[in-house]
Amino acid sequence: MPAQTPLSGLSSIGGHLANLNKKVALAGALALHWFVFWLLNGLDKFLNADNFFGVDFKNKLKGPPGADGLLSNLGFSDGWAAPIAVIVGICELVLALLFLAALVNFVWRRADAGEAISTCLTLSVLFFALLSAGAVLFGDRAAMEQHGIFIIALVASRIFIGNSAAKA
Numbered sequence: 001m002p003a004q005t006p007l008s009g010l011s012s013i014g015g016h017l018a019n020l021n022k023k024v025a026l027a028g029a030l031a032l033h034w035f036v037f038w039l040l041n042g043l044d045k046f047l048n049a050d051n052f053f054g055v056d057f058k059n060k061l062k063g064p065p066g067a068d069g070l071l072s073n074l075g076f077s078d079g080w081a082a083p084i085a086v087i088v089g090i091c092e093l094v095l096a097l098l099f100l101a102a103l104v105n106f107v108w109r110r111a112d113a114g115e116a117i118s119t120c121l122t123l124s125v126l127f128f129a130l131l132s133a134g135a136v137l138f139g140d141r142a143a144m145e146q147h148g149i150f151i152i153a154l155v156a157s158r159i160f161i162g163n164s165a166a167k168a
Contacts, residue, residue: 025106026160027106027113027114027117027160027161028103028106028107030117030157030160030161031099031102031103031106031117031120032103034095034099034120034121034124034154034157035096035099035100035103036096037096038092038093038095038096038099038124039092039093039096041092042089042090042091042092042093042095042096043089043093044057044089045057045058045085045086045088045089045092046086046089057085057088057089058081058082058085059081061078061080061081061084061085061138062078062081063078069081070138070139070140071138073137073138073139074137074138088131091127092127095120095123095124095127098119098120098123099117099120101116102116102117102119102120103117114161114162117161118158118161118162121154121157121158121161122158124150124154125151125154125155125158128147128150128151128154129151131143131147132144132147132148132151135147
């Protein structure tokens with residue numbers, strides 16, 4: 001029996017990690033990430049309150065009490081805040097469901113799973129392009145920066161998915 005060294009445990013952990021990598025591909029992890037991202041972003045448009053999570057999108061549009069919000073930059077009334085939040089939330093939840101369907105295809109090892117994930121990533125970039133247009137119109141430069149960062153992450157995900165699908 002070989003002698004145990006202090007590094008034997010690390011070698012064993014490394015073997016387990018290698019086995020895990022064979023079972024969980026990065027493409028699936030990316031699809032899971034974007035599913036959770038869109039799910040939580042969509043839900044916070046409907047469930048947002050002091051005891052929940054996320055940015056209160058409606059109040060960002062309306063502005064805090066006594067102050068103007070983003071809607072006032074375009075001359076819109078505060079009454080538009082709730083319908084806009086609902087529309088954005090529904091779009092985000094639809095993207096989440098599309099990523100979930102793509103993830104299921106990936107787990108079941110369907111041949112078109114990579115293409116389905118790629119399509120969801122492309123739709124996400126298009127949605128962020130629309131949100132970016134809104135951020136420009138409303139004069140919300142911080143949101144514009146955030147959308148740009150998310151687009152970069154989505155494009156990087158899309159490039160990876162495309163490269164991994166080409167190797168398969």
